Amino acid sequence: MTQQAYRAHFRCFSGCSGTYPTTQPLYRCPTCDGLLEVHHDIDALRNRSAQEWRDLFDARYRGHEFPYGSGVWGKREWIAPEVPDDFIVSTYEGATNLFHARRLGAEIGIPELWVKQCGNAHTGSFKDLGMTVLVSIVRWAHHIGALKSPVIACASTGDTSASLAAYGAIAGLPVVVLLPRGLVSAAQLVQPLAHGATVLALETDFDGCMAVIRELASRGLIYLANSMNPLRIEGQKTVGIELTQQLEWSVPDWVILPSGNLGNAAALHAGFRMMVDLGLTDRMPRLCVAQAENANPMYRAFLANSETVSPIAAKKSHASAIQIGNPVSAPRAMAALRAMNGVVEQASEDELADACARADRTGLYTDPHTGVALACTFKLRDRGVLTANDRVVVVSTANALKFTEFKLGYHEKTLADVRPQRANLPITLPADVERIAKTIQELSAR
């Protein structure tokens, strides 16, 4: 097995000494309690030339041999080189459409506008990319005795718990979701419940849940799948690699990414960084981190030219998955922003909803987070930061089929803080062929 030649391990993101196996249940640096990252042995990976890596990845892309058809495991040497085939839990992640948004791009003056459809995934969000890595490593770590308990836990209400529960169910590993009682409805949890996760509604608040989770993890009773876990970033970093591959290994000028906890910004950077380090590409795209105005701590840091992100109290946003005031991966994301000559932009509730509606009219079907990214794209184009010559990729993080109430609310004009510009509702007509024919002829003439 070629991947056995490669090695990856945890190390401190801030530079403390010491390395740790990725199979060890470790979530923070034992020295400074800061973030961890997965470090790959880049010198070992140089045993293949850039062209050999490109050829290998292209040969595996969407192939039928398990697990290489997965967009994540097709690049396994760069992700999680130690996991043997038999322990990999995969749903054929990635290989999502890079949609050339010709009509929308023409409207806004960016002919090369592309949307990376990460929500078109097994559980309907980009979280699958990271979860396949985390759950596979847990399975492997439990097998070799590095983990006492195979129970995996998280405290998410949304896409993370859905993805974790699905991958746990495929692997036959128990999954626990811990939440404050009364804070979330069964409807928000329908995916983890359907996948048989044990959902514990605790009589406490979110901080109380986190205290319980940390205690359980310290006793070795659960493995923590929260967004601090650097294994998820390893899988998510394939987004940047894959979209470059889909552009025939040509780096786009910009990537626009909706982000709340900021792990995906870190992941995007990690992927582009690795391609440069191994010579597959000669530059990185510029990054735009797109935030909801109601949850914009990184935007504020950017405006203030600050090196650190100060926590804020996030207000309610339709882009619920990025409604985060104190992002876990802020230091990672700030490093990404610097390395990728990035900017941060924000979108109001009104702007994100209308951006969704505008995109939907051109055949996309966009969730509110993609709406944030698109609204920021429109603003950057208006200001001339993006130009007609730029190739721009917007990352769509979730499937809009998860947001029917949001869509319906927009078109029925009942959505909080939104004044719809493009609402569309049924038109009632008598069953009169002449009358209907007239309506249709007006359509054709438009």
Place this chain on the structure above:
Amino acid sequence: MTQQAYRAHFRCFSGCSGTYPTTQPLYRCPTCDGLLEVHHDIDALRNRSAQEWRDLFDARYRGHEFPYGSGVWGKREWIAPEVPDDFIVSTYEGATNLFHARRLGAEIGIPELWVKQCGNAHTGSFKDLGMTVLVSIVRWAHHIGALKSPVIACASTGDTSASLAAYGAIAGLPVVVLLPRGLVSAAQLVQPLAHGATVLALETDFDGCMAVIRELASRGLIYLANSMNPLRIEGQKTVGIELTQQLEWSVPDWVILPSGNLGNAAALHAGFRMMVDLGLTDRMPRLCVAQAENANPMYRAFLANSETVSPIAAKKSHASAIQIGNPVSAPRAMAALRAMNGVVEQASEDELADACARADRTGLYTDPHTGVALACTFKLRDRGVLTANDRVVVVSTANALKFTEFKLGYHEKTLADVRPQRANLPITLPADVERIAKTIQELSAR
């Protein structure tokens, strides 16, 4: 362009003489008023050997070159050979995961149980496979003057209107959805509304709508995208070809297909037929058409050993897309059943819902139609029609994210005609670490 060498045209499904261009707005045989089919010039297609076709399809399958990355257009010579690249409207259809359902298969004694995830598509259903062909041909036909009006219309409330509206929006072609007023809610129409379709709620019933539509079509004001249209079958036939390709061109023993209007059964047969005719495979799989007990006209015909399907009044089913009493494509599907040594099976509301829940516990996330197919699979295995040595592919036709109410109703035990065996709801606990630890340890011991 190699595809220019190939030809396809409409002809009568029942054998009347005459051929018609596929760009002609024709929905029924002008001689007998029966169904049409698309006929391909098989002799011309024999200019490539079976191996050459397999190699060509495999090379394109992984490609990034428009439009070949699409599972439909990667096989364009077999589908719609005349349409030039610039007129193709594609969302990178197909290439959906063929999920090896190891856990579910082990539970029921079919180790080689696979689920073809067709719902993981741009609009969340397999309808995209057919719609990309129909809308592309309309665009081309309008360009060459074969169609006066580019307005495309249908009378669907569900996946068909969602798919048509999205493809119309991408192409910039107007889409009209005609429905009886009061019969459907905005929630059921949220996709077509978001895509800017003109939804006309007519003051009449379904028959009245169909009368209007036929009149509009006869005047050349609209192009009809309903399920009678044989162009959609051409795209849908790639399901069988693609799943065989994913099995390294090895034909499975069985394909289990949920079906109501029966067009997809006809399409599946057409794909397998073409592979045999061109020597890519040497046999066809056996077919099981899976119907809801509440809408089972083909099941009744099968039991009665009848050559024809008699219309029935369909009762309400959670599998709403196949709640059809008078299937349009019945003659095509009966031919498929004969050719594929098929069977028809049915599932009650209780059986389909529980099959979904059982599958979801193993990491799938199944819509009610896939539930029908899985319930039929379980029954056929129990009866020994399916054996432990069979390789069985279940076709999943839609994304379960479209069916949140159904999932929630099951787990909250509020679903009509269903007594849930596998309901799962949150468990409320005090924030007591010892108590929670005990609950989790019981999980690990399971």
